[in-house]
Amino acid sequence: MVDGKQxxxxxxxxxxxxxxxxxxxxxxxLILIVVFTSLSGGTFLSTSVxxxxxxxxxAYILLAVAETLVxxxxxxxxxxxxxxxxxxxxxxxxxxxxLHLTSKTTGxxxxxxxxxxxxxxxxxxxxxxxxxxxxxxxxxxxxxxxTLATFGAAAGMAIIISGGMPLQGPTDFSLINPLxxxxxxxxxxxxxxxxxxxxxxxxxxxxxxxxxxxARFGLYTYAIGSNVFAARAAGISIARHTTxxxxxxxxxxxxxxxxxxxxxxGGSPTSGTGMELYAIAATVIGGASLMGGIGRMWGTVIxxxxxxxxxxxxxxxxxxxxxxxxxxxxxxxxxxxxQTLQKKNGVR
Numbered sequence: 636m637v638d639g640k641q642x643x644x645x646x647x648x649x650x651x652x653x654x655x656x657x658x659x660x661x662x663x664x665l666i667l668i669v670v671f672t673s674l675s676g677g678t679f680l681s682t683s684v685x686x687x688x689x690x691x692x693x694a695y696i697l698l699a700v701a702e703t704l705v706x707x708x709x710x711x712x713x714x715x716x717x718x719x720x721x722x723x724x725x726x727x728x729x730x731x732x733x734l735h736l737t738s739k740t741t742g743x744x745x746x747x748x749x750x751x752x753x754x755x756x757x758x759x760x761x762x763x764x765x766x767x768x769x770x771x772x773x774x775x776x777x778x779x780x781x782t783l784a785t786f787g788a789a790a791g792m793a794i795i796i797s798g799g800m801p802l803q804g805p806t807d808f809s810l811i812n813p814l815x816x817x818x819x820x821x822x823x824x825x826x827x828x829x830x831x832x833x834x835x836x837x838x839x840x841x842x843x844x845x846x847x848x849x850a851r852f853g854l855y856t857y858a859i860g861s862n863v864f865a866a867r868a869a870g871i872s873i874a875r876h877t878t879x880x881x882x883x884x885x886x887x888x889x890x891x892x893x894x895x896x897x898x899x900x901g902g903s904p905t906s907g908t909g910m911e912l913y914a915i916a917a918t919v920i921g922g923a924s925l926m927g928g929i930g931r932m933w934g935t936v937i938x939x940x941x942x943x944x945x946x947x948x949x950x951x952x953x954x955x956x957x958x959x960x961x962x963x964x965x966x967x968x969x970x971x972x973x974q975t976l977q978k979k980n981g982v983r
Contacts, residue, residue, distance in 0.1 A: 656922040660937040671948030679951055686813045686828050691943045693833040697891040698910055699917035700843050701884035703935045706918050708880050709860040709927025710778035715888045715914050717789035719907030722759040722892025724793045726752035727802030727902025738803040745805035753893040760889020763789055768878040793904040803901035811898050844932030860927030916963045917942050919970045
């Protein structure tokens with residue numbers, strides 16, 4: 636009888652663990668790190684690889700955060716990658732063709748220009764978000780079709796504005812390079828992991844996460860995604876709040892465009908190509924339901940890390956980059972399948 640009680644208790648603990656989405660994601664991430672470290676002969680656990688993963692994470696996380704907000708509200712945004720491309724190109728055009736600045740302006744001298752580039756990129760993202768909200772709330776087009784339309788328009792505009800070529804302008808690569816602890820020899824203590832811009836992306840993610848989980852903004856977002864009719868009956872303005880969500884998503888995508896500008900040293904019309912798939916993948920892997928009403932910012936953060944870790948790990952062990960999108964598709968299918976099984980078992 637005692638053994639039976641112990642068995643039930645153990646089973647309950649296992650069930651409790653499987654209900655903890657964040658714990659499961661952390662476990663998956665740790666397993667991936669161990670596997671890739673073993674297969675790469677220990678190289679995968681080096682600081683340089685960690686820095687590369689975090690730099691790539693910074694490129695994707697804001698798009699994933701933007702997608703998370705939309706998905707929790709019961710929508711979808713296919714335009715985040717194209718918005719990134721348009722934002723980084725617009726910022727580059729203003730600096731290169733508008734102010735006639737060149738790539739010779741570097742370091743601290745480039746900071747005023749980079750601040751302007753950040754502003755232009757965010758405003759461009761806000762404009763795309765506004766167009767999405769008009770299509771959805773005023774013209775009553777479903778989010779999938781509305782954002783598919785802005786995806787095509789933004790991608791096309793990025794090519795038209797740039798002429799199909801990168802716009803090389805002022806930049807400061809120290810903003811994207813890992814920080815070092817002063818006084819330590821990097822040959823002996825290779826401590827660089829986080830760059831200033833990666834830290835900025837993390838802070839922005841934290842702030843948005845706090846609004847999602849601690850503020851009325853998040854409460855309304857979950858309410859609309861869970862039951863739009865009940866949310867409307869409770870006095871929530873669906874159109875107004877949906878507009879806020881797409882504006883925030885556009886601004887985040889625009890800021891991601893600024894990140895791409897600094898990373899590449901200019902605005903490229905292909906910077907965001909295909910990134911909407913990775914944003915959706917990170918969101919779903921993180922536990923957000925495509926049916927709406929379910930999702931956690933921590934899940935998206937770890938989901939993005941898992942996605943980047945898999946890509947970097949496969950590259951290190953010699954898997955061709957052509958398999959990258961196939962792996963992402965498998966991860967999306969697997970994450971949705973897990974959500975379906977959890978739903979059948981009463982886990983939310």
